[in-house]
Amino acid sequence: MKIPPMVSAPLHFVPIPLIERVTRIVFSKVLSEHPDLFARLGTYREKRFAFRPTDLPVAFVVDPSRPSLSVLRKSDDAKADCTVEAKIVHLLSLLEGRCDADALFFAREITVTGDMEAMLALRNALDDSLIDLPTELGKLAGPFASLVSKAAAGVRGRVLPQEQHRWN
């Protein structure tokens, strides 16, 4: 599923520091819940990974060595060693290991450029990580944890094709 323009267009006008602040909170939570997330990267921990959602006007750069996450406009130079481009739904599915990266590549739903070995290492690290975004988001919501988790899982269930979320 592609994010409709009426949802993504407003992001053109949201200040980058604000988007960055929100995504960094989620990024930090994921790292605190999965401290070994980058262990499988080995020497590729020093590489910078860019994620460019094709249906959003922003891009994300992850530097596992610090670890840090930056947000920038698509037109800005990401200065990354490798870049993956796909719809945001597919990028989030890969983050959770809910879909197979090779299958997306065969279907031309994803493009990867730059250091393939580093990107392969990251793909395998994420696939082994057992990240569940609705659970992580719920943990950020304090007393509303259950409500937020259920809402996020509901959204995920609607946007992911049936066969991609059936397995877990």
Place this chain on the structure above:
Amino acid sequence: MELICPAGTPAAFREAVDAGADAVYCGFNDETNARNFPGLNFSREELRNSIAYARQKGVQTLVALNTFMRAGSEALWYQRAADAVALGVDALIVADFGLMAHVAETYPEQRLHASVQASASNVEAIRFLVTAFGVKRVVLPRTLTIPDIARIARKIDCEIEVFVFGGLCVMAEGRCSLSSYATGKSPNMNGVCSPATHVRYRQDGGELVSELGDYTINRFPPGEAAGYPTLCKGRFEVGDSHGYAFEDPVSLDIMDHIDALREAGVSALKVEGRQRGKAYVAEVVSTLRRSLTAQGAERQALLSKLRHLSEGQKTTSGAYEKRWR
């Protein structure tokens, strides 16, 4: 027949077990196995935990030590064999005769399988492995027809395992030098076919161009399903023709022939894909498990759902019912 399933990470291992595998095969995170990709495979501790998980559910663990030892560096392969035996794996999958001899002499009680990388494709070769090293099962190359397999099965004293689903290697495995030719690295010696270090993708207009080392492997027009950047599935110019000289970008699927394979004497059905994600492993293993007991149209309906996961989004029965070009 047993269903032998792949795992490249502990998460994928658990998915394979939960989805209905009879046995899961995997490797250590080094050059001792033929899927030596970055971020993939198991540490000693991860393998210990995975074996325990499998054992609780009555599932076996097979460990692939299926690259060929480098002269002077045999200690690495010997150490990994010792690790696997100490952890209690149900079988070692080995290609190198020297390593087979070492395992047979040092751990005579350890069950030994001949890897597809051993390229044992005739009665004499298999009998030698059984007699010399006590091999209990041979994984046959994907170059034989089902009648070939039946003829071999009648004349050997060990079990037969064949690939039924996943990546299709069309070469004499363990002896293919195409990847070495282009990159200097091979699945046989380094555990990598078309290593990621040498792979580049770029967009040229609407076309996806895949490159391996100094070679352009393929150009996929807009909308055409893509494949792996391997020379054997590259598009070549031969004389006046332009196309696939060896094989198309396509995956193997002979699950529709499992009755014939059973009659031919096959004991175990192997799924390729240690490099694939846990979502792939879960979906493929659970579907194949159901298709083993399904019949006719129901089985075909189940299997057709897996096509979108396959290389080039196409499947073939390959050499099992080869019609030569």
